[in-house]
Amino acid sequence: MTNRTYKIASIPGDGIGKEVLPAGQEIVQALQDRFGFKVEWTEFDWSCEKYLETGQMMPSDGIAQLKDFDSIYLGAVGWPTVPDHVSLWGLLLPIRRELHQYANVRRIRLLDGIQSPLAGRGPKDIDFVVVRENVEGEYSEIGGRLNRGTEDELAVQEAVFTRKGTDRIMRYAFELAKTRKRNKVTSATKSNGIMHSMPFWDERFAEMASRYPEAETDQFHIDILTAHFVLHPDWFEVVVASNLFGDILSDLGPAIAGSIGIAPSANINPEGEFPSMFEPVHGSAPDIAGKGVANPVAAIWTAAEMLDHLGESEAAQCIISAIEKSFRDDATKTRDLGGTGSTRDVTQAIKTFCADA
Numbered sequence: 001m002t003n004r005t006y007k008i009a010s011i012p013g014d015g016i017g018k019e020v021l022p023a024g025q026e027i028v029q030a031l032q033d034r035f036g037f038k039v040e041w042t043e044f045d046w047s048c049e050k051y052l053e054t055g056q057m058m059p060s061d062g063i064a065q066l067k068d069f070d071s072i073y074l075g076a077v078g079w080p081t082v083p084d085h086v087s088l089w090g091l092l093l094p095i096r097r098e099l100h101q102y103a104n105v106r107r108i109r110l111l112d113g114i115q116s117p118l119a120g121r122g123p124k125d126i127d128f129v130v131v132r133e134n135v136e137g138e139y140s141e142i143g144g145r146l147n148r149g150t151e152d153e154l155a156v157q158e159a160v161f162t163r164k165g166t167d168r169i170m171r172y173a174f175e176l177a178k179t180r181k182r183n184k185v186t187s188a189t190k191s192n193g194i195m196h197s198m199p200f201w202d203e204r205f206a207e208m209a210s211r212y213p214e215a216e217t218d219q220f221h222i223d224i225l226t227a228h229f230v231l232h233p234d235w236f237e238v239v240v241a242s243n244l245f246g247d248i249l250s251d252l253g254p255a256i257a258g259s260i261g262i263a264p265s266a267n268i269n270p271e272g273e274f275p276s277m278f279e280p281v282h283g284s285a286p287d288i289a290g291k292g293v294a295n296p297v298a299a300i301w302t303a304a305e306m307l308d309h310l311g312e313s314e315a316a317q318c319i320i321s322a323i324e325k326s327f328r329d330d331a332t333k334t335r336d337l338g339g340t341g342s343t344r345d346v347t348q349a350i351k352t353f354c355a356d357a
């Protein structure tokens with residue numbers, strides 16, 4: 001019992017975000033008394049819908065409004081009638097950057113009751129974490145285009161790796177590894193092809209590794225690393241990667257652990273000076289929005305990650321066990337997992353399993 005009260009900002013966003021976020025909140029609410037904590041929710045209707053009405057994804061002082069919360073719980077933003085860069089640059093990226101959420105953390109874990117697409121072809125033991133650098137690297141605004149529309153047209157895109165930014169993501173990965181079953185960190189690199197930033201990345205990795213002598217380390221070029229994710233997922237414990245490489249690995253990871261409908265993700269501010277943000281990996285899924293069939297497990301697992309981060313690890317574990325129980329029956333699994341259940345059926349089942357545990 002922590003007896004703590006948490007102030008959490010919820011941003012349901014667009015599409016199925018508005019269906020799955022309430023499901024996660026419902027589970028958290030149901031656990032409060034039992035585990036002796038309390039959550040005070042404040043909802044923000046920032047979304048593409050809001051953008052179409054007002055021309056802004058969020059108000060100009062949006063970031064300032066979020067600063068004092070303990071966490072941010074986000075559904076999904078994005079809609080076909082709004083260009084992706086508007087939803088990204090109008091909401092997600094400013095939150096990640098201005099709240100210094102420099103570690104994007106994706107837990108890749110094959111839960112009981114889920115069939116990996118690798119089933120029967122590889123090890124069952126898939127349980128590792130991808131730590132992606134979230135604010136610098138390849139995704140920079142530096143660069144430009146010249147001679148548009150001519151034979152001599154060219155585009156230049158600069159990647160920016162600072163020592164501060166590189167060291168802190170690596171430190172986060174090594175610290176995280178200390179808390180895991182195996183104290184092991186794998187670095188994703190490409191220093192055979194990218195001749196400035198990646199050798200620098202390797203140097204910083206070696207330097208950080210020397211400060212954690214008890215940690216096992218290895219490194220792979222990103223191309224072969226993607227192959228190892230598929231063929232030997234049991235090799236990994238914590239994988240640290242730049243923004244672009246981490247982006248790729250953190251979609252591949254959830255794919256080998258089952259389905260996009262169940263995968264959680266977190267944008268962490270490790271120092272705790274600002275709130276961290278927790279969101280499912282999946283997007284707003286316009287094709288199934290409003291039909292009541294979206295899988296709420298990603299949002300519910302995301303809520304468990306948020307509780308774990310806040311220090312409510314028993315409540316988090318209780319949610320994971322309840323999710324695994326819900327996978328035992330087709331009626332409490334959604335269609336994307338081969339079941340027949342609705343968003344409501346699954347949420348209700350997880351709530352009941354949480355209460356019974």
Ligand code: ATP
Pocket residue numbers: 016020076077078260261262281282283284285286287288293294295296298334336
């Ligand atoms: P984004 O651009 O925001 O990353 P996307 O458009 O690439 O997202 P999603 O919105 O995640 O992708 O949808 C990809 C596919 O996965 C869609 O067919 C969608 O219906 C399905 N999907 C995503 N999330 C869920 C879910 N929670 N339950 C069931 N199906 C889902």
Ligand code: MG
Pocket residue numbers: 078283284
């Ligand atoms: Mg999309």
